[in-house]
Amino acid sequence: MNGYYPVMLQLRGERCVIIGGGRIAERKAIGLMEAGADTVILVSPRITARLQELVACGSLQWNCRTYEPEDATDARLLFAATDDSGLNRRIADDGRRAGALVNTVDGDAGRGFLNPSVVRRGDLLIAVSATGASPALSARIKRELERQYGEEYGYSVEQLRRLRDYVKADVSEPGERETLLRLAAEEVPIRDHADMEPKAWVERLRAKRPLD
Ligand SMILES: C[C@@]1(CC(=O)O)C2=NC(=C\c3[nH]c(c(CCC(=O)O)c3CC(=O)O)Cc3[nH]c(c(CC(=O)O)c3CCC(=O)O)/C=C3\N/C(=C\2)[C@@H](CCC(=O)O)[C@]3(C)CC(=O)O)/[C@H]1CCC(=O)O
Numbered sequence: 001m002n003g004y005y006p007v008m009l010q011l012r013g014e015r016c017v018i019i020g021g022g023r024i025a026e027r028k029a030i031g032l033m034e035a036g037a038d039t040v041i042l043v044s045p046r047i048t049a050r051l052q053e054l055v056a057c058g059s060l061q062w063n064c065r066t067y068e069p070e071d072a073t074d075a076r077l078l079f080a081a082t083d084d085s086g087l088n089r090r091i092a093d094d095g096r097r098a099g100a101l102v103n104t105v106d107g108d109a110g111r112g113f114l115n116p117s118v119v120r121r122g123d124l125l126i127a128v129s130a131t132g133a134s135p136a137l138s139a140r141i142k143r144e145l146e147r148q149y150g151e152e153y154g155y156s157v158e159q160l161r162r163l164r165d166y167v168k169a170d171v172s173e174p175g176e177r178e179t180l181l182r183l184a185a186e187e188v189p190i191r192d193h194a195d196m197e198p199k200a201w202v203e204r205l206r207a208k209r210p211l212d
């Protein structure tokens with residue numbers, strides 16, 4: 001076991017702090033925003049043009065200066081994303097002392113968290129990691145998954161969620177609930193957008209494979 005444990009973090013309302021403003025900090029910032037993080041703070045004397053645009057439209061806060069240890073205080077996630085590996089190590093130590101989860105972009109992968117490569121299709125989120133052995137392999141597998149799981153999965157997962165809410169409220173027998181939800185998951189992706197009303201869908205599933 002290499003010690004890595006995958007989780008899905010809910011970042012709404014959580015303070016995410018990125019130290020550095022280069023190409024890699026930009027990728028981390030965009031990944032946070034795609035996840036719906038609403039409190040993202042950049043600390044760097046220089047930032048990329050794309051990051052400047054995001055600051056200008058109010059999506060990110062930018063503290064235009066070099067790192068100070070106080071930046072690590074109260075961060076839920078802290079990214080040490082400068083081009084100075086000694087500094088990245090100090091940032092990571094400060095962050096851990098302050099109780100933050102820390103990502104270090106330059107290879108100090110033994111502690112803290114790593115970013116996986118991500119495919120998003122609405123509420124379907126597929127994350128791939130080679131846990132530092134090969135980011136290039138993670139990116140390649142992501143491209144393969146993007147082809148296999150197209151945009152239609154976004155709509156499908158939305159419908160599956162509605163169906164599940166309906167079934168949880170309306171089907172009391174646990175075995176029947178599980179069978180219906182498993183059969184529905186096997187039907188996706190849904191290409192025909194007609195009649196995905198949960199009630200009608202359940203009726204069709206029951207007709208397709210009658211339940212005891
Ligand atoms: C998945 C992804 C997510 C993201 O960054 O958000 C990510 N790297 C991506 C791409 C990528 N990064 C690099 C290449 C060039 C090929 C190569 O070097 O292999 C490519 C390929 C490309 O660009 O296609 C270079 C690189 N990466 C790290 C170092 C430092 C080191 O290890 O020493 C260096 C060397 C720098 C140098 O040479 O100086 C370190 C890390 N990169 C990680 C994640 C973590 C491990 C995840 C894993 O193993 O799965 C980890 C440990 C820490 C972290 O950053 O969390 C993102 C995919 C984006 C996508 O989805 O398309």
Ligand SMILES: NC(=O)c1ccc[n+]([C@@H]2O[C@H](COP(=O)([O-])OP(=O)(O)OC[C@H]3O[C@@H](n4cnc5c(N)ncnc54)[C@H](O)[C@@H]3O)[C@@H](O)[C@H]2O)c1
Nearest residue numbers: 020021022023024025043044045046066067082083105106
């Ligand atoms: N994780 C990955 O996927 C990955 C991929 C390639 C490279 N890297 C590593 O990431 C590092 C950063 O790469 P980059 O392309 O973003 O570099 P870059 O040179 O474009 O950016 C470095 C940033 O750090 C900022 N910085 C420097 N000193 C600072 C300080 N004291 N306080 C605050 N900010 C400071 C600079 O202003 C700049 O914005 C590289 O050195 C490399 O080791 C990681």
